[in-house]
Amino acid sequence: MNVIITEPSAAPVINALRSIGYNASTAIADLVDNSIDAKGSIININFDYGDLNGAITIVDNGTGMNEEMLQTAMNIGSKDPRAKRGANELGRFGMGLKTASFSLGKRLSVLTKWNGVYHERCWDLDHVSECNEWQLFTSIPDEVKLKMGTIEGVSGTIICIDKLDRFMGYGGKRTLKETSFYKKVSRVNKHLEFVFHSILEKNEIKMFINGKEIIPWDPFLRAHQHTLEGETQVLRINENRIKVQYFILPHASHLTEPEYKNAGGYKGWRDHQGLYIYRENRLLYFGDWMGLFPKDAASQLARVRIDLPNEADSDWQVDIKKSGINLPEDAKRRLEAISAIARKVSKEIFYFRTQAKTPGQSFKGSLNTWEQSGREDGPQFILNRSHPILTELFNKMDDEAAKLFNLYLKFVQLGSPSNIIDSPKVPEEMVQEVTEGQKELVTQFASTLLKLNVANNEEQLLNILITQPAFDGLNRATMKKIVTEADIIE
Numbered sequence: 001m002n003v004i005i006t007e008p009s010a011a012p013v014i015n016a017l018r019s020i021g022y023n024a025s026t027a028i029a030d031l032v033d034n035s036i037d038a039k040g041s042i043i044n045i046n047f048d049y050g051d052l053n054g055a056i057t058i059v060d061n062g063t064g065m066n067e068e069m070l071q072t073a074m075n076i077g078s079k080d081p082r083a084k085r086g087a088n089e090l091g092r093f094g095m096g097l098k099t100a101s102f103s104l105g106k107r108l109s110v111l112t113k114w115n116g117v118y119h120e121r122c123w124d125l126d127h128v129s130e131c132n133e134w135q136l137f138t139s140i141p142d143e144v145k146l147k148m149g150t151i152e153g154v155s156g157t158i159i160c161i162d163k164l165d166r167f168m169g170y171g172g173k174r175t176l177k178e179t180s181f182y183k184k185v186s187r188v189n190k191h192l193e194f195v196f197h198s199i200l201e202k203n204e205i206k207m208f209i210n211g212k213e214i215i216p217w218d219p220f221l222r223a224h225q226h227t228l229e230g231e232t233q234v235l236r237i238n239e240n241r242i243k244v245q246y247f248i249l250p251h252a253s254h255l256t257e258p259e260y261k262n263a264g265g266y267k268g269w270r271d272h273q274g275l276y277i278y279r280e281n282r283l284l285y286f287g288d289w290m291g292l293f294p295k296d297a298a299s300q301l302a303r304v305r306i307d308l309p310n311e312a313d314s315d316w317q318v319d320i321k322k323s324g325i326n327l328p329e330d331a332k333r334r335l336e337a338i339s340a341i342a343r344k345v346s347k348e349i350f351y352f353r354t355q356a357k358t359p360g361q362s363f364k365g366s367l368n369t370w371e372q373s374g375r376e377d378g379p380q381f382i383l384n385r386s387h388p389i390l391t392e393l394f395n396k397m398d399d400e401a402a403k404l405f406n407l408y409l410k411f412v413q414l415g416s417p418s419n420i421i422d423s424p425k426v427p428e429e430m431v432q433e434v435t436e437g438q439k440e441l442v443t444q445f446a447s448t449l450l451k452l453n454v455a456n457n458e459e460q461l462l463n464i465l466i467t468q469p470a471f472d473g474l475n476r477a478t479m480k481k482i483v484t485e486a487d488i489i490e
């Protein structure tokens with residue numbers, strides 16, 4: 001078939017890209033994503049009003065870019081959106097740097113340092129419009145460079161956006177006055193406190209706006225003793241693990257006035273109910289039930305956290321701005337069920353029934369059967385041993401029964417589907433390294449099976465052991481060695 005190369009025309013394309021629907025806050029967040037992906041630990045965002053000639057700079061101490069990386073980065077579409085991204089990577093489309101910047105202003109300058117060497121590039125849309133070609137400057141104009149300063153360490157990046165027509169409202173009826181400019185900056189601040197709260201809470205990254213540190217804002221009020229945390233549920237949606245957990249905020253009577261105001265967020269209580277969708281720990285979407293339910297006053301205490309990995313992007317139709325999403329059909333029914341419970345509890349508490357029954361008593365966390373463990377290597381979910389019913393059961397048991405029951409609980413925990421999903425493939429006939437803890441658990445379990453006559457010889461015993469989800473990482477040869485050494489078969 002004959003083809004004819006049809007190159008997009010530079011001026012219209014680049015100008016159209018300015019209008020894909022960012023606002024100042026979502027644009028800055030998209031640029032901050034890049035600094036996080038570049039492993040920056042300090043990210044400084046500066047807004048300078050100047051003499052109506054505002055400039056925005058984003059400075060990070062991340063890896064920076066070499067000449068080739070920078071050249072690619074400046075391309076519209078620098079990476080294929082279908083490519084697999086690294087764990088925790090926030091980027092997806094190879095567009096954000098350009099589209100977010102151009103939604104704020106007409107000139108984007110990037111100064112970056114890689115192993116001590118500086119590289120620079122600059123897009124100026126006035127120039128592109130004029131020549132109608134994709135002409136990228138290989139140096140940054142002096143007046144801009146002055147505003148950017150230098151990069152202190154051996155690596156890092158400074159992004160500067162100026163000619164801020166969009167951010168300043170040029171061309172509209174009026175241009176932003178200085179006070180409104182800084183009001184806008186404080187709205188951006190609020191947005192970042194919120195969007196990056198989970199990432200900031202890890203204390204590995206610090207962000208500043210005009211020198212002031214961005215303090216994470218937790219929409220779930222986890223620090224408050226009257227907040228109820230639902231159990232974390234793990235859903236498998238098209239091969240991806242999605243975590244869902246609901247939170248019910250405390251009744252207003254349990255909050256001080258500043259706490260109440262703060263928990264209402266920047267949109268107010270009613271508009272902060274619903275699903276909170278995070279992608280790699282970065283908030284993507286919030287503020288309603290995404291068509292599953294309408295918003296109502298009694299549900300305003302319910303906030304449901306959903307955590308997606310970046311592999312799930314296409315299922316959930318994550319958009320370029322990282323602010324829009326679509327629920328996959330498979331997820332709807334299950335999220336609806338979880339949300340319905342959260343809404344019901346919210347209603348109870350909103351009308352004060354639940355709390356009225358247990359005055360002054362907080363049961364935060366303690367009614368969960370499962371809790372998420374902080375450890376990366378061990379099981380992800382551990383049984384809540386201080387659950388009141390479990391405590392009561394143990395109180396009623398004699399030592400022998402308690403021991404057996406404890407062993408059983410260990411197996412429930414190790415064998416829980418969410419704990420075994422990611423277990424590594426086991427090499428076949430090689431005896432593996434095992435820890436003393438594992439050895440003890442296998443021995444304990446094996447001798448119990450023998451005692452209860454579930455298994456009567458080594459063969460039977462190994463057949464059972466090998467099929468236990470709890471021992472998913474151990475092969476037969478290893479089990480055999482442990483059992484033989486323990487000398488438990490008569």
Ligand SMILES: Nc1ncnc2c1ncn2[C@@H]1O[C@H](COP(=O)(O)OP(=O)(O)OP(=O)(O)O)[C@@H](O)[C@H]1O
Nearest residue numbers: 034035038064073091092093094095096097098157
């Ligand atoms: N602050 C930075 N430090 C180091 N490299 C950066 C920085 N900002 C951008 N880059 C590089 O430029 C590339 C292009 O960034 P851009 O934001 O356009 O796309 P992306 O982050 O890959 O995807 P998305 O469009 O989803 O944001 C990035 O993939 C990264 O390699």
Ligand SMILES: [Mg+2]
Nearest residue numbers: 034091096097
């Ligand atoms: Mg990006």
